[in-house]
Amino acid sequence: MSPIAYAIPIFMLSIVVEYLLSRRRAPGAYDIADGITSLHFGVLSQIAGAFTFFLTIGIYTWTFEHFRLATLPQTEWWVWLFALLFYDFCYYWVHRAGHEVNLLWGAHQVHHSSEYYNLTTALRQTATGAFTAWPFYLAMALAGVPPFVFGVVALIDLLYQYWVHTQLVPKLGVIDRILVTPSNHRVHHGQNDYCLDRNYGGIFIFWDRLFGTFVDERDDEPVVYGIRSPLGSYDPVWGNLNVYRDIARQSRAAPSLAKAIGVWFEPPAGRGKKPPPMREDFRRYDSSAGASARRYALWQYVLLIAPATHFIAIARQLEWLERVQYALILVAWIWSLSSVLEARAQSRRVETLRVVATASLLISSASWFGLAMDIIWRAPFALLMLLPLWYLYRHDQAATPTPSSRSSISA
Numbered sequence: 001m002s003p004i005a006y007a008i009p010i011f012m013l014s015i016v017v018e019y020l021l022s023r024r025r026a027p028g029a030y031d032i033a034d035g036i037t038s039l040h041f042g043v044l045s046q047i048a049g050a051f052t053f054f055l056t057i058g059i060y061t062w063t064f065e066h067f068r069l070a071t072l073p074q075t076e077w078w079v080w081l082f083a084l085l086f087y088d089f090c091y092y093w094v095h096r097a098g099h100e101v102n103l104l105w106g107a108h109q110v111h112h113s114s115e116y117y118n119l120t121t122a123l124r125q126t127a128t129g130a131f132t133a134w135p136f137y138l139a140m141a142l143a144g145v146p147p148f149v150f151g152v153v154a155l156i157d158l159l160y161q162y163w164v165h166t167q168l169v170p171k172l173g174v175i176d177r178i179l180v181t182p183s184n185h186r187v188h189h190g191q192n193d194y195c196l197d198r199n200y201g202g203i204f205i206f207w208d209r210l211f212g213t214f215v216d217e218r219d220d221e222p223v224v225y226g227i228r229s230p231l232g233s234y235d236p237v238w239g240n241l242n243v244y245r246d247i248a249r250q251s252r253a254a255p256s257l258a259k260a261i262g263v264w265f266e267p268p269a270g271r272g273k274k275p276p277p278m279r280e281d282f283r284r285y286d287s288s289a290g291a292s293a294r295r296y297a298l299w300q301y302v303l304l305i306a307p308a309t310h311f312i313a314i315a316r317q318l319e320w321l322e323r324v325q326y327a328l329i330l331v332a333w334i335w336s337l338s339s340v341l342e343a344r345a346q347s348r349r350v351e352t353l354r355v356v357a358t359a360s361l362l363i364s365s366a367s368w369f370g371l372a373m374d375i376i377w378r379a380p381f382a383l384l385m386l387l388p389l390w391y392l393y394r395h396d397q398a399a400t401p402t403p404s405s406r407s408s409i410s411a
């Protein structure tokens with residue numbers, strides 16, 4: 001069972017607590033639609049992970065078994081400490097390359113596409129990162145760090161970074177200069193001039209101090225979160241693909257094959273160019289979806305937590321075809337909700353179809369992807385999906401889908 005499945009209740013509970021505390025202590029830290037979108041990105045990332053673990057763990061294990069130069073004993077405590085430091089060092093470079101090389105930015109930009117900063121932002125993870133990150137960690141396999149130790153320290157590094165995505169924790173003094181903390185990671189998510197390409201660390205921030213990329217959070221300049229080429233959408237599928245599309249267009253327009261390939265390895269702003277300036281009139285993305293559509297999406301998202309957690313827990317034990325079917329049900333769920341949140345034309349009809357199809361499948365199947373569920377459980381869950389549809393229609397009739405707008409930063 002994936003250990004991430006165990007962390008999900010802690011994630012959800014801490015998000016609710018942070019949301020409630022933020023209303024007084026950090027107004028504007030949360031937006032429901034943005035928060036749901038960040039969590040959708042997280043689910044999509046985990047779905048992708050169910051199909052790409054051969055890249056993250058498989059190639060590592062194969063390299064360890066065939067090419068390791070030593071064998072570090074996993075029973076020794078210092079091996080774990082060494083592995084954690086080694087992993088965090090590699091993470092620094094994969095993260096830095098994620099900001100400095102187009103091909104890797106295409107994957108990593110997902111994490112920066114929110115214009116809010118809260119615990120949901122931590123879960124806004126890429127679905128394509130596994131394709132490009134794995135070579136950075138192979139040095140650990142060559143050095144003889146056993147795959148089990150590698151897997152555990154990778155998980156520790158990932159989970160550690162969760163708590164730093166908050167505006168509720170102030171500066172922590174000397175700790176801000178040793179560990180990655182909310183203060184120095186807020187800087188990393190900023191689009192202010194002083195924030196760009198700074199504070200890449202995972203657990204330890206001293207890598208940034210060592211390699212000249214560290215900067216302290218400023219008290220006199222509020223961090224403006226997000227990126228200078230904004231996503232402007234709640235669609236997590238598009239959010240994962242849009243930058244690749246842009247790079248592919250640049251590549252196609254290149255005058256030679258060498259330049260067409262080179263574009264993928266240039267910095268995101270272009271070779272020798274500066275990124276576009278931060279907009280003075282910057283406003284955070286918002287859509288014309290009404291309050292009832294947002295509440296509806298939140299309700300369907302809460303329901304999604306159950307099958308998403310189940311999928312994350314058991315995906316690797318499913319047959320390939322079943323895994324694909326389950327993943328498609330969840331992707332349709334997420335994508336349709338993003339359409340509702342964006343108030344796209346036909347979104348209510350598409351969502352109705354989606355809900356009816358999913359509920360019908362749930363009621364008609366004796367078991368749900370290996371989970372034996374009595375009809376006493378399946379029927380109420382299907383009803384909880386179907387009943388809110390009246391709310392989506394009844395209350396949203398006045399909300400005509402209009403082009404998306406952007407909300408004020410002070411919202």
Ligand SMILES: [Zn+2]
Pocket residue numbers: 095098099108111112188
């Ligand atoms: Zn980053």
Ligand SMILES: [Zn+2]
Pocket residue numbers: 111121122165185189
């Ligand atoms: Zn982050």
